[in-house]
Amino acid sequence: MFYEFTHRHTPCIVDENEESVILSRETKATTVIGKEFVYNGLFSPDSLVERGSLVRTEDFFLVQTLRNTVDRDKYCSLIKTNVTVEVRRYTQEYDDHDNPKGKPDFLPVETGVVGFAQHVSAQLKQEDPGLLPTTSLVLLLQTTTDVKEPSDPELLQPDRIVIAGKKYQVDVVDRIKYPNLLYIQVCEDRR
Secondary structure (H helix, E strand, O other): OHHHHHHHOEEEEEOOEEEEEEEEEOOOOOOHHHHHHEEEEEEOOOOOOOOOOEEEOOOEEEEEEEEEOOOOOEEEEEEEOOEEEEEEEEEEEEOOOOOEEEEEEEEEEEEEEEEEEEEOOHHHHHHOOOOOOOOOEEEEEEOOOOOOOOOOOOOOOOOEEEEOOEEEEEEEEEOOOOOOEEEEEEEEOOO
């Protein structure tokens, strides 16, 4: 079916590989998020797309789901990214003799990471009972992003995520909800 609609092919980059996709909106959407950010993507049987891939057209998309059609095409649910984040880690710098230099501070670990952020609403709390009471945003990022679980013994304090200059503390990093994507709960960072 993918090859029958060549007039609808949109050039794209899938994880740094040039490909084509047929994009369409999710037609059953009833929320603003569903109408604005959720897309369907149809890729060729030879495509390298997989769950968690980053697809770039004029916009950036994260692949949430993938299934093969009867024609072996790859049918995906995509979510359009809406944020660029910076991940910071609380770190103490040391000199050549292992003496601390200055005070510990949040230093950038990764910058320019695209993802999807959603404000936590009462409706979202009903749909996702696993949300913490303090969670103000949920994020979807690729698993290649260096964000550590707050319980990681290497951390002095939980990681910080900065979105448009606003600081958030990482409370939960869920690697199971979406295969090959990180589902991260953050709260406002007052440290």
